[in-house]
Amino acid sequence: MAGSGVQTVSRALAVLGCFRGGNELGVTDVARAQGLALSTTHRLLTALVDAGFLEKTAESRYRLGGALAQYGQIAYRQHRIYLTEPHLERLAATTGASASVAMRYGNEVVLLGTSRWREAEGHALQGVLLPLHASALGKALLAFSQVGQDELERLPYLDGTDRAVRTADELAKELTLTRERGYGFNDEELTAGHRTIGLPIFPPDGGTDVRFALGIRGTTELMSAERIPFLVDLGRSTARDISVALAQ
The missing domain is CATH 1.10.10.10 (Winged helix-like DNA-binding domain superfamily/Winged helix DNA-binding domain)
Known part of the structure; x- marks a missing residue:
């Protein structure tokens, strides 16, 4: 029974x-x-x-x-995501991109908070759940956590465009690159014409246990190679501000 x-x-x-x-x-x-x-x-x-x-x-x-909306609001308040909203809106207004805060949920990334819609998004809005292997946020969350090769082997590699990695070995190399440069990058791996930067949100006490990540998403024109360093610098500053806000 x-x-x-x-x-x-x-x-x-x-x-x-x-x-x-x-x-x-x-x-x-x-x-x-x-x-x-x-x-x-x-x-x-x-x-x-x-x-x-x-x-x-x-x-x-x-x-x-409606029950799910209720539970969603409870989770939103329990994780204190409302404290990130001013920082997300400021980043979005400065860059013209959309900004989001996310955490890992099983084999996926769940967006907990997102800035208001931006022109840069066009009509290609991303979903609430994203695959770990093909998203910049997922790469950031995996790269800055204790994840072994065996866990990478168990991940599904089904979603994404033909630019997305398809094996655990490919993802392991991508995570090494993510750690070296300090951010994850999605170059049209989920949606053609869109790129995303994913930055770890480290605890303000200097710890390395990354629970949340910050995403910056926009069109390939907006997020050109020349603008990436500028966006990364702004993102890192915003990630630090969000880390402090969530710790209060």
Whole structure:
């Protein structure tokens, strides 16, 4: 019985994960994605709706529910991300790029706070979850943490453009470069026409345990090779300010 209950919870969480992209999905869409029977999928979706994690539309499709927004706000306050907002907005206004704070969540990066939309973004807005191997933020978080080759071997290398690394050995070399220059770099590896700089946010006491990273994202025109050093310098200064703010 206990094993069956754990399996049900695992399946429900997997079903919920289908909605990470922000799309509305039907029962058939979810069943196909999870390899489940329609009856099982419908039962799991109904339970998630009852819990407030999903909403059912008039067209009998499903989307993320209000309970997740509530939990998101709780996490936002618990991590004190609101303290980073003035620094993100200042950096975005100075550079014309978008700025964000993120942390690792399993095999992905989750954006906890982002500056308001900038013209530099165009219509190619990034998602809330990013793959570790192909994002500048992910590279920064991996490079400045205790990560072994065995963990890199277990990462999925599915997402990203044809410019993204595809093996653990390639990623290991990229992380060595990230540590040497002090920042991660995404050169159109997630979205064509966009680049991102990822900088570690070190604790203000001089420790090396990096929990958060700062991202600066913009078009390739905005983030030209000539501007990268300028953006990195501003980013490092902002990362230090954010580190102090979060420690208060």
